[in-house]
Amino acid sequence: MxxxxxxxxxxxxxxxxxxxxxxxxxxxxxxxxxxxxLLDAFSLPSEIAFISSRLPAGTPSPLLxxxxxxxxxxxxFLAAHAGVLFGRQDVITMGLDVSYTANTVTSTTIxxxxxxxxxxxxxxxxxxxxxxxxxxxxNCVDILVFNPPYVPTSEHPSLSTLRDGKQQKVIVNxxxxxxxxxxxxxxxxxxxxxxxxxxxxxxxxDQLHEVLSERGVLYLLLCAGNRPPEVLGRVTAMExxxxxxxxxxxxxxxxxxxxxxxxx
Amino acid sequence: MKLLTxxxxxxxxxxxxxxxxxxxxxxxDAELASKSVPYNPLLLSNLLPRLDxxxxxTSSKELGFTLPDTKPELPRLSATAAAAATTTSDGxxxxxxxxxxxxEKTLRMLHKVLMETEVVEGKMSKNNL
Numbered sequence: 001m002x003x004x005x006x007x008x009x010x011x012x013x014x015x016x017x018x019x020x021x022x023x024x025x026x027x028x029x030x031x032x033x034x035x036x037x038l039l040d041a042f043s044l045p046s047e048i049a050f051i052s053s054r055l056p057a058g059t060p061s062p063l064l065x066x067x068x069x070x071x072x073x074x075x076x077f078l079a080a081h082a083g084v085l086f087g088r089q090d091v092i093t094m095g096l097d098v099s100y101t102a103n104t105v106t107s108t109t110i111x112x113x114x115x116x117x118x119x120x121x122x123x124x125x126x127x128x129x130x131x132x133x134x135x136x137x138x139n140c141v142d143i144l145v146f147n148p149p150y151v152p153t154s155e156h157p158s159l160s161t162l163r164d165g166k167q168q169k170v171i172v173n174x175x176x177x178x179x180x181x182x183x184x185x186x187x188x189x190x191x192x193x194x195x196x197x198x199x200x201x202x203x204x205x206d207q208l209h210e211v212l213s214e215r216g217v218l219y220l221l222l223c224a225g226n227r228p229p230e231v232l233g234r235v236t237a238m239e240x241x242x243x244x245x246x247x248x249x250x251x252x253x254x255x256x257x258x259x260x261x262x263x264x
Numbered sequence: 265m266k267l268l269t270x271x272x273x274x275x276x277x278x279x280x281x282x283x284x285x286x287x288x289x290x291x292x293d294a295e296l297a298s299k300s301v302p303y304n305p306l307l308l309s310n311l312l313p314r315l316d317x318x319x320x321x322t323s324s325k326e327l328g329f330t331l332p333d334t335k336p337e338l339p340r341l342s343a344t345a346a347a348a349a350t351t352t353s354d355g356x357x358x359x360x361x362x363x364x365x366x367x368e369k370t371l372r373m374l375h376k377v378l379m380e381t382e383v384v385e386g387k388m389s390k391n392n393l
Contacts, residue, residue, distance in 0.1 A: 058310070058340070059310070060310055060311070060313045060314040061307060061310040061311045061314065063272065063314075089304075089306075089307070090304070090306050090307040090310045090311070092268070092307075092311070094269065094272070118302065123301075123304065123307060123379070125266050125268055125269045126265050126266060126269045128265075128269075128273070130276065131276070134276040134278070135273045135274070135276045136272055136273055136274065137272055137273065137274040137286075137287050138274075138281060140272055140314075210281075
């Protein structure tokens with residue numbers, strides 16, 4: 001298996017994009033070029049074939065988890081089109097985000113989209129407030145999707161603001177100074193990746209062996225500033241023989257974005 | 265939160281992960297709601313192998329449901345049966361899978377507990393005191 005295959009042949013299937021029109025003024029990451037690249041990555045015939053061979057129909061139901069769901073567009077797409085993208089509908093899905101507001105919005109996006117596609121949709125369970133996959137029991141995720149805060153920034157926002165013991169509330173139509181400050185903070189969490197834009201992604205890679213099942217696959221978005229060749233070197237050097245392969249790459253504005261699959 | 269979800273979550277504190285107390289988390293002051301979900305026997309039969317049954321029994325008991333002490337044995341619904349499945353207008357799957365009456369009862373019971381029971385308010389904690 002080569003570590004950096006050429007881009008897979010074929011064109012992504014054209015499946016309907018989930019609607020996020022119910023999101024009005026909630027401070028969540030809006031569907032963007034990186035979100036759409038993830039949709040296209042999963043829609044490549046070569047990727048559909050790869051997942052179907054990793055998780056063939058008849059094997060125990062796969063658990064699909066997205067970290068940092070934001071608007072919910074990616075999870076909604078994958079859940080609603082599971083029958084096409086994974087070759088099976090007996091898939092269960094969960095969304096995780098540090099923002100309670102994002103989780104609330106995502107639940108609606110996924111439920112709405114799945115109800116529009118009953119003939120292909122998976123079963124959506126819940127969205128939960130969680131730092132990465134810390135709320136899950138070990139080694140249970142079969143398909144993990146992460147569009148991380150990848151922008152290199154001089155400062156990396158701390159999660160401690162969310163861990164002050166107070167229950168988060170849904171932020172919508174902010175009026176108070178306190179809410180505006182919280183909005184700014186939540187937006188900073190959606191993109192600011194700290195050193196090389198890798199501080200959050202590195203934390204996930206550190207624990208990946210405890211998160212994925214034996215057959216599990218992580219789909220990870222990187223930008224050129226994350227230095228994908230360095231990430232590749234690091235992943236392939238991890239214990240128990242990890243592979244990291246590029247699924248798709250695209251120039252988007254000033255960025256070069258790529259999606260990678262990482263698995264044992 | 266669905267009862268099925270509780271079968272996949274544990275205490276989020278890293279130092280707790282190896283402790284037997286970290287899973288399952290225990291429901292307290294749980295307020296339940298029933299939510300109608302399309303019945304999907306293929307999903308249930310393929311989920312069963314990956315469920316932690318003792319944990320599910322514990323969680324169910326906390327919410328007032330009694331499940332058998334041992335995991336029910338169900339025939340795995342075949343891909344052929346799945347292919348023969350049709351989806352009705354309300355999203356229910358019609359299976360001509362030859363599932364016996366007892367198995368059908370078990371599947372319906374699992375469907376009600378795992379898929380249709382929602383904890384809408386409440387707390388989850390590590391110890392059961």
